[in-house]
Amino acid sequence: MNIAVFHGSTRDNGNTEYLTYQAVPKEKGTHIYLKEHDIKPIVDERHAPDGFKEVVDDHTKLIDKMLEHDVYVFSTPIYWYSMSGVMKTFIDRWSQVMKDPNYAHFRGALKDKKVYVIAVGGDKPHIKGLPLIQQFEYICQFFGMSFEGYVIGKASRPGDIKQNEKALTEAGLLLKGL
Amino acid sequence: MNIAVFHGSTRDNGNTEYLTYQAVPKEKGTHIYLKEHDIKPIVDERHAPDGFKEVVDDHTKLIDKMLEHDVYVFSTPIYWYSMSGVMKTFIDRWSQVMKDPNYAHFRGALKDKKVYVIAVGGDKPHIKGLPLIQQFEYICQFFGMSFEGYVIGKASRPGDIKQNEKALTEAGLLLKGL
Amino acid sequence: MNIAVFHGSTRDNGNTEYLTYQAVPKEKGTHIYLKEHDIKPIVDERHAPDGFKEVVDDHTKLIDKMLEHDVYVFSTPIYWYSMSGVMKTFIDRWSQVMKDPNYAHFRGALKDKKVYVIAVGGDKPHIKGLPLIQQFEYICQFFGMSFEGYVIGKASRPGDIKQNEKALTEAGLLLKGL
Amino acid sequence: MNIAVFHGSTRDNGNTEYLTYQAVPKEKGTHIYLKEHDIKPIVDERHAPDGFKEVVDDHTKLIDKMLEHDVYVFSTPIYWYSMSGVMKTFIDRWSQVMKDPNYAHFRGALKDKKVYVIAVGGDKPHIKGLPLIQQFEYICQFFGMSFEGYVIGKASRPGDIKQNEKALTEAGLLLKGL
Numbered sequence: 203m204n205i206a207v208f209h210g211s212t213r214d215n216g217n218t219e220y221l222t223y224q225a226v227p228k229e230k231g232t233h234i235y236l237k238e239h240d241i242k243p244i245v246d247e248r249h250a251p252d253g254f255k256e257v258v259d260d261h262t263k264l265i266d267k268m269l270e271h272d273v274y275v276f277s278t279p280i281y282w283y284s285m286s287g288v289m290k291t292f293i294d295r296w297s298q299v300m301k302d303p304n305y306a307h308f309r310g311a312l313k314d315k316k317v318y319v320i321a322v323g324g325d326k327p328h329i330k331g332l333p334l335i336q337q338f339e340y341i342c343q344f345f346g347m348s349f350e351g352y353v354i355g356k357a358s359r360p361g362d363i364k365q366n367e368k369a370l371t372e373a374g375l376l377l378k379g380l
Numbered sequence: 381m382n383i384a385v386f387h388g389s390t391r392d393n394g395n396t397e398y399l400t401y402q403a404v405p406k407e408k409g410t411h412i413y414l415k416e417h418d419i420k421p422i423v424d425e426r427h428a429p430d431g432f433k434e435v436v437d438d439h440t441k442l443i444d445k446m447l448e449h450d451v452y453v454f455s456t457p458i459y460w461y462s463m464s465g466v467m468k469t470f471i472d473r474w475s476q477v478m479k480d481p482n483y484a485h486f487r488g489a490l491k492d493k494k495v496y497v498i499a500v501g502g503d504k505p506h507i508k509g510l511p512l513i514q515q516f517e518y519i520c521q522f523f524g525m526s527f528e529g530y531v532i533g534k535a536s537r538p539g540d541i542k543q544n545e546k547a548l549t550e551a552g553l554l555l556k557g558l
Numbered sequence: 559m560n561i562a563v564f565h566g567s568t569r570d571n572g573n574t575e576y577l578t579y580q581a582v583p584k585e586k587g588t589h590i591y592l593k594e595h596d597i598k599p600i601v602d603e604r605h606a607p608d609g610f611k612e613v614v615d616d617h618t619k620l621i622d623k624m625l626e627h628d629v630y631v632f633s634t635p636i637y638w639y640s641m642s643g644v645m646k647t648f649i650d651r652w653s654q655v656m657k658d659p660n661y662a663h664f665r666g667a668l669k670d671k672k673v674y675v676i677a678v679g680g681d682k683p684h685i686k687g688l689p690l691i692q693q694f695e696y697i698c699q700f701f702g703m704s705f706e707g708y709v710i711g712k713a714s715r716p717g718d719i720k721q722n723e724k725a726l727t728e729a730g731l732l733l734k735g736l
Numbered sequence: 737m738n739i740a741v742f743h744g745s746t747r748d749n750g751n752t753e754y755l756t757y758q759a760v761p762k763e764k765g766t767h768i769y770l771k772e773h774d775i776k777p778i779v780d781e782r783h784a785p786d787g788f789k790e791v792v793d794d795h796t797k798l799i800d801k802m803l804e805h806d807v808y809v810f811s812t813p814i815y816w817y818s819m820s821g822v823m824k825t826f827i828d829r830w831s832q833v834m835k836d837p838n839y840a841h842f843r844g845a846l847k848d849k850k851v852y853v854i855a856v857g858g859d860k861p862h863i864k865g866l867p868l869i870q871q872f873e874y875i876c877q878f879f880g881m882s883f884e885g886y887v888i889g890k891a892s893r894p895g896d897i898k899q900n901e902k903a904l905t906e907a908g909l910l911l912k913g914l
Contacts, residue, residue: 212424237423243465245415246390246457249538279424283515284462287421287472294465328885329873330518332866333511337461339863340508351862351902360427368885368909375902506707507695510688517685529684529724546707546731553724568780593779599821601771602746602813605894635780639871640818643777643828650821686874689867693817696864716783 205231205377206271210278210289212237217357218322220364222277224373225320225353232271236288239264244294254298261295265305273316273380274347276338280323284334293341312345318376319349322369324358351376383409383555384449388456388467390415395535396500398542400455402551403498403531410449414466417442422472432476439473443483451494451558452525454516458501462512471519490523496554497527500547502536529554561587561733562627566634566645568593573713574678576720578633580729581676581709588627592644595620600650610654617651621661629672629736630703632694636679640690649697668701674732675705678725680714707732739765739911740805744812744823746771751891752856754898756811758907759854759887766805770822773798778828788832795829799839807850807914808881810872814857818868827875846879852910853883856903858892885910 207226211218226233239260247254268274278285285293299305319338321331331354342349353376355369356362363369385404389396404411417438425432446452456463463471477483497516499509509532520527531554533547534540541547563582567574582589595616603610624630634641641649655661675694677687687710698705709732711725712718719725741760745752760767773794781788802808812819819827833839853872855865865888876883887910889903890896897903 212422213427216424243469244390244459246394249391281422281472281475282468283518284468287465287469290460290462290468291421291465294459297459325518325522329870329883332870333514333518336511336863336866340461340503340511344503349863367912368906371905371909372902375905378901507692507705510692514685514688527685545734546728549727549731550724553727556723568778569783572780599825600746600815602750605747637778637828637831638824639874640824643821643825646816646818646824647777647821650815653815681874681878689870689874692867696817696859696867700859 204271205273205275206268207231207233207275207277208289208292209233209235209237210276210286210292212279212286212288216279216360217355217363218277218279218320221322221353221355221369221373222275222320224370225318225376226275231275232267234264234267236292241288241291241295243291244298246297248297248301254301257298261292261299264292265299265308269308269311273318273377275318275320275377277320280321280327280331280334283323283330284337285321309345312347315345315347316350316380317342317347319352320355320373320376321352322355322357322363324356327354327356382449383451383453384446385409385411385453385455386467386470387411387413387415388454388464388470390457390464390466394457394538395533395541396455396457396498399500399531399533399547399551400453400498402548403496403554404453409453410445412442412445414470419466419469419473421469422476424475426475426479432479435476439470439477442470443477443486447486447489451496451555453496453498453555455498458499458505458509458512461501461508462515463499487523490525493523493525494528494558495520495525497530498533498551498554499530500533500535500541502534505532505534560627561629561631562624563587563589563631563633564645564648565589565591565593566632566642566648568635568642568644572635572716573711573719574633574635574676577678577709577711577725577729578631578676580726581674581732582631587631588623590620590623592648597644597647597651599647600654602653604653604657610657613654617648617655620648621655621664625664625667629674629733631674631676631733633676636677636683636687636690639679639686640693641677665701668703671701671703672706672736673698673703675708676711676729676732677708678711678713678719680712683710683712738805739807739809740802741765741767741809741811742823742826743767743769743771744810744820744826746813746820746822750813750894751889751897752811752813752854755856755887755889755903755907756809756854758904759852759910760809765809766801768798768801770826775822775825775829777825778832780831782831782835788835791832795826795833798826799833799842803842803845807852807911809852809854809911811854814855814861814865814868817857817864818871819855843879846881849879849881850884850914851876851881853886854889854907854910855886856889856891856897858890861888861890
């Protein structure tokens with residue numbers, strides 16, 4: 203199965219990225235680093251008379267890439283107990299995609315895709331990261347995607363994650379048998 | 381007590397805004413509409429050798445305004461089961477403020493502030509909005525702010541909230557006795 | 559619509575009971591006080607060769623009563639952040655009912671029933687009571703019941719709830735329009 | 737460190753028990769099978785003029801045993817999205833212990849104890865078991881115990897858990913380094 207990994211980190215070679223490579227090695231799957239792309243925040247015009255205004259940025263290109271894959275890994279540092287702003291901005295814009303006549307198939311196309319989440323935080327992430335996991339479950343439910351699993355890692359300072367045997371092991375098992 | 385309301389909606393006169401005015405009328409408190417301000421996404425440079433690069437936008441101005449108040453109302457539509465991207469971006473940047481030598485007092489200054497949340501969504505918000513509430517609780521805990529209460533409203537189409545007697549009543553009571 | 563209220567409190571005239579009467583007055587609906595009934599804990603024999611052994615207590619009688627109604631209010635003090643043990647014991651036994659040939663219709667019969675929850679606790683119940691709410695949502699989902707709403711009240715000492723205007727108001731509105 | 741394992745299952749040799757032995761082998765630690773003990777449901781008499789009436793059952797003996805240990809593993813099948821009734825009944829009675837003059841030290845004695853949770857369920861336990869995890873966190877917070885980690889396993893039919901490599905591996909790592 204072809205896998206797209208969406209990296210929501212805003213720095214290079216961080217703990218989240220490292221943990222994610224244990225699940226999906228760099229040379230496997232398509233790795234998309236959201237921070238390298240121009241993604242504008244949504245302006246909610248669902249109910250505007252003329253609908254959404256066209257936005258010129260990289261979002262459509264990313265959606266096209268997304269639709270080419272069957273398995274999605276959302277990899278995000280935990281910022282203030284939820285996904286990073288750049289990942290949130292990427293997902294918020296899905297509301298606009300759903301109203302785009304060129305993407306009338308978007309919602310249906312996501313059905314049955316498999317979703318995994320990898321999240322890394324420093325402040326009791328195995329407890330305080332759970333609302334984030336629940337939110338991904340709701341997103342999956344909305345589209346009929348299957349939320350297959352998640353790994354939460356604890357790390358704050360660069361390199362911390364390398365000492366976290368449990369998280370590394372869990373990440374290594376996350377997509378096993380896929 | 382002086383109240384600052386942070387509006388996270390991305391459209392004018394929406395349901396979330398309407399519900400919020402039941403709690404804090406337009407002419408009372410300081411209403412800040414995040415969508416009218418330029419707020420850049422955070423780039424996590426907490427561990428970079430030179431720390432965070434200066435960012436030129438409206439964020440510092442908003443933080444100054446925030447610090448002048450004692451009660452915060454975070455008012456957000458529920459986008460994909462969490463706060464709007466613009467509100468998330470505003471909050472993500474607090475991590476940078478905390479590293480700014482000019483704002484060494486930031487974390488301490490928030491201690492004991494009172495926080496309220498108003499959230500409006502269309503998809504079972506009284507259940508699916510709860511992770512968002514939990515996340516605000518964690519944010520409050522981090523700073524020692526007191527999470528005083530929240531109202532969740534159900535609405536999708538413009539004006540829906542006006543029919544939601546329960547939510548309107550709850551919003552009217554939210555800050556009562558403050 | 560005929561309403562059955564299941565009281566999970568273990569003392570008389572407590573805060574939870576008082577709050578519940580704001581939603582369903584004593585003279586309206588069928589009030590069932592679980593503590594007055596003999597309900598044995600479940601012994602999980604779902605996979606035993608002969609299935610569940612018959613249990614002689616009041617559980618079946620309560621299930622019969624339950625099935626005569628269309629709207630269920632579960633009213634529970636928050637004990638250790640979840641429903642009271644007596645209510646849990648009552649619900650745990652539903653697993654046995656579902657295996658009882660005389661109640662083959664049980665699961666289907668609950669479909670589309672309307673469910674409300676009233677919960678009262680002393681330790682930040684509006685946050686720490688949320689997992690309990692989520693669990694009732696999952697129970698409803700399992701049976702296809704509709705979780706229509708909930709009220710959380712804060713109270714510790716006898717009579718506290720009478721000072722809690724917000725909770726009383728919310729309880730008064732809870733079943734309105736039913 | 738001496739470990740007490742509280743088994744909340746109501747059948748022998750179940751999936752939860754099997755998974756738990758991967759974390760704490762049968763010959764290691766003190767294994768307490770709650771179903772083998774007589775534990776009466778709490779009657780809330782915290783505010784009764786004469787306080788709690790004495791209850792004759794095995795609860796006090798279990799509390800004494802508990803206090804002899806420093807690490808607690810709570811192992812429970814997921815019944816209706818929360819801990820089993822027998823485990824809930826055991827924990828509910830802690831409220832009575834705290835009012836018992838002979839156990840005035842109870843709350844303080846639990847401070848800094850280490851807690852682990854093992855939970856096994858059949859219906860999306862990695863999502864629907866999370867409120868249960870959150871509730872244990874709140875219980876730990878109340879006493880100042882440290883919630884060190886948890887494992888959630890998926891299993892329904894007897895023996896299922898043996899096929900769940902991820903859960904078995906996680907359980908094997910759970911108390912590592914203690």
